[in-house]
Amino acid sequence: MNKWLVIVFMGLFAMEGNAQACFERYDLLFTDENKTLNYKEFHKLELQFLEQLVGCNAIDFNVTTIDGNEIILSALKGKVVVLNFWFTACLPCLKEIPELNKLVSDFDSDEVVFIGLARENEEKLAAFFKKFMPFDYQIVPESYKIADSYKVVGWPQSVVIDRNGKIYKSWAGLTESPADLAKDIRKAISNCLQQ
Numbered sequence: 001m002n003k004w005l006v007i008v009f010m011g012l013f014a015m016e017g018n019a020q021a022c023f024e025r026y027d028l029l030f031t032d033e034n035k036t037l038n039y040k041e042f043h044k045l046e047l048q049f050l051e052q053l054v055g056c057n058a059i060d061f062n063v064t065t066i067d068g069n070e071i072i073l074s075a076l077k078g079k080v081v082v083l084n085f086w087f088t089a090c091l092p093c094l095k096e097i098p099e100l101n102k103l104v105s106d107f108d109s110d111e112v113v114f115i116g117l118a119r120e121n122e123e124k125l126a127a128f129f130k131k132f133m134p135f136d137y138q139i140v141p142e143s144y145k146i147a148d149s150y151k152v153v154g155w156p157q158s159v160v161i162d163r164n165g166k167i168y169k170s171w172a173g174l175t176e177s178p179a180d181l182a183k184d185i186r187k188a189i190s191n192c193l194q195q
Contacts, residue, residue: 022056025049026151046153050170058161059149063140066122071115071138074165080112080192081161082185084137085152087119088128092174093156097135099182103189104136112189117143160188168192
């Protein structure tokens, strides 16, 4: 199947809004034709896939943060939610943390919830935070399954979810400066709050 038809096909499912069906469209990228693409070409398709998730229902999860707080994503409807998929050995992830921290202080916690979904376990995260920098998001350890269900295509990956629990926008990898990324996320949050 032509790769552009795959993208259009995925877009039709994204409009449907079914969370699982939307995210499972990622598997359509793995065609015989796309096997010949180099990494850069294939990653371009992955980034287009993320654009097609706009309007899809976010996939629900129930997790506990390193501070012992329970988070159920579906219970946060009515609030804007910002997810950040990251890990401590990811230099681009670490570069953006100071700018992401500024976002937390810019918004009312009754309206916007910031969740950092880390790959490491609680002990490694605690050691990292003690030695290096704080990350003001609510940190969730060992988030492999959530990263897999959200089809993380590049680390770090940020996702803004609107008040209705739908994907508003996603960013993968370090495609822009941390300050520009924070500016884009800030704008997305503000747009969601105005809806």
